[in-house]
Amino acid sequence: MDVVGWSWNHSSLTRSLARYKKAFDSVPHTWLKRVLELYKVNCTVRDLLGQCMGQWSTILCHLGERMTAAESHIRIRRGIFQGDCLSPIWFCLSLNPLSTLLEGSGRGFQLRKGGTKVTHLFYMDDLKLFASSRSHLMELLNITCDFSNYIRMELGTDKCAFLHVERGRVANSEGIDLSMPISIRTLSEAETYRYLGMSQNIGVDEAGMKQSVCNMFCARLPKVLNSLLSGVNKTHAYNGWIMPVLMYTRVD
Numbered sequence: 723m724d725v726v727g728w729s730w731n732h733s734s735l736t737r738s739l740a741r742y743k744k745a746f747d748s749v750p751h752t753w754l755k756r757v758l759e760l761y762k763v764n765c766t767v768r769d770l771l772g773q774c775m776g777q778w779s780t781i782l783c784h785l786g787e788r789m790t791a792a793e794s795h796i797r798i799r800r801g802i803f804q805g806d807c808l809s810p811i812w813f814c815l816s817l818n819p820l821s822t823l824l825e826g827s828g829r830g831f832q833l834r835k836g837g838t839k840v841t842h843l844f845y846m847d848d849l850k851l852f853a854s855s856r857s858h859l860m861e862l863l864n865i866t867c868d869f870s871n872y873i874r875m876e877l878g879t880d881k882c883a884f885l886h887v888e889r890g891r892v893a894n895s896e897g898i899d900l901s902m903p904i905s906i907r908t909l910s911e912a913e914t915y916r917y918l919g920m921s922q923n924i925g926v927d928e929a930g931m932k933q934s935v936c937n938m939f940c941a942r943l944p945k946v947l948n949s950l951l952s953g954v955n956k957t958h959a960y961n962g963w964i965m966p967v968l969m970y971t972r973v974d
Contacts, residue, residue: 753816757812761815810846817847822946823865829854829861829862842862843854863906884908942963
């Protein structure tokens with residue numbers, strides 16, 4: 723993710739950060755089943771997963787009383803479970819065709835003459851697009867929007883941002899208005915955005931991030947050690963709440 727050291731002396735870099743809105747909760751089951759077919763997953767596995775999803779349902783309760791009759795369960799047709807080992811892999815498979823479309827667009831930003839052309843970085847539902855010009859970035863964004871419309875998922879525009887770098891410096895530029903009713907705001911030179919927990923602009927303030935992570939770690943550790951939890955539960959809290967600060971620096 724760190725773009726420090728890339729040479730922009732003779733070119734411009736335009737990039738956009740996009741994120742799907744409630745991605746795990748909104749991916750349609752029809753697309754989840756379809757993507758298994760596209761990747762030629764064994765039909766027995768596809769049938770099993772399809773039957774399991776067909777049984778997902780919920781009921782409404784108020785003050786402990788069910789608001790619907792037993793036979794009128796509300797079917798769940800979108801979303802995938804979080805916390806199990808299959809869901810992240812399945813979710814990544816469902817968005818991987820977008821990565822293929824972006825790579826095949828021929829756009830992107832070339833790191834150096836004759837080097838690799840980078841179109842995007844993708845981690846789960848966090849997408850960062852790279853292009854050598856505003857028009858090329860628009861093409862990549864339109865591909866992303868078309869794909870999102872096709873699978874009926876929505877971009878979280880409040881977490882999307884646009885940054886234009888000219889000769890190594892942030893250039894003033896208007897936001898992007900797409901053909902859809904979506905507008906992406908422009909970041910100023912003083913603003914940063916978070917990608918995989920790292921505050922970034924042109925580059926990553928490594929010293930600042932290390933200090934931030936250290937402060938968070940040191941603030942959480944005494945809370946667990948001074949709590950009334952048993953030794954076993956303190957170990958669970960340490961592994962599940964404290965160590966992830968260092969292992970993965972997304973601190974919400």
